[in-house]
Amino acid sequence: MKAKTVLPAVAMTAVSMALTLAVVMLWLGPVMPWPVALVVGLGIDGGWLATLAYDRRLASQGDHNPAVTAIGWAFGLVATGVLVAHALTAEESTGAWLAVAWLPLAAKALWVVHSLWERTALTPTALDTIQGIQQTARDEAAVARARLRAQAATEETRLTAVTQAGARVARVQAQTARTLSEAWSTLEEARTGEGTNRALTSVTTPVTPDVTPGVTPRWELPVWGPSEPVPDRALESGPALTDDALDALVDEIRHSDDPALSYRDTATRFRAAGHSASETRLRAAWKRVEAA
Structure with missing residues (x-):
């Protein structure tokens, strides 16, 4: 050289x-x-x-x-x-x-x-060493670039899968919400229909004879919608109400508005006033008051 x-x-x-x-x-x-x-x-x-x-x-x-x-x-x-x-x-x-x-x-x-x-x-040995270092650096750079490209492709695939899954979940939720809304609408129409209660009572009368003497059996459809948890007052101190006192309270609350309140509104105001009674006794009292 x-x-x-x-x-x-x-x-x-x-x-x-x-x-x-x-x-x-x-x-x-x-x-x-x-x-x-x-x-x-x-x-x-x-x-x-x-x-x-x-x-x-x-x-x-x-x-x-x-x-x-x-x-x-x-x-x-x-x-x-x-x-x-x-x-x-x-x-x-x-x-x-x-x-x-x-x-x-x-x-x-x-x-x-x-x-x-x-x-x-430089000596041939030094030149070989320098070339080896440069080649190693190029190899490491190439491997790093390949690794970054692979990671980027993997992340892109993951994001695409997550996005597609999220879109499917959103479509299912939307479809479920539409179905549930239609069901609520149908149930509300059935509940507020003029002949719904009469039709259900006429159907169930033969199979529920003498449920309560002097009271005509009556069915009510459930009401779907937002609800609030009712505090449990069964453990509160104070004597339990008798049936007559419970009937009087329910009758007073039911006829506090015109027209008379439904059972749901009556129960809500009953508990909001601080009174306590089991759901079974309260519903039985409301039925007695309504029949009377």
């Missing part, structure tokens, strides 16, 4: 050194002996190569010297200046020579990039 990263910098350095030497020979050859021009070109390339070697040695030791770095850039600028000066003085192909004048600076920049890579390079 290190060879792959250093090869571009080495290749660029070789090309820029060869180009610098060739330009110095072409530029200075006509005005001075070629050995002198060769020495000048090799001096520029040699100085640049020497400072580059010193800089690389310091970098391999984990050290850095600003003076060496500055000198290396200075040699690069000199080589670039030579190329630019030759391009400007050339009678032909000025643009082509300017196009390659940046190569020395580019080579130096590649060595800087290579140094940065070396300072951040």
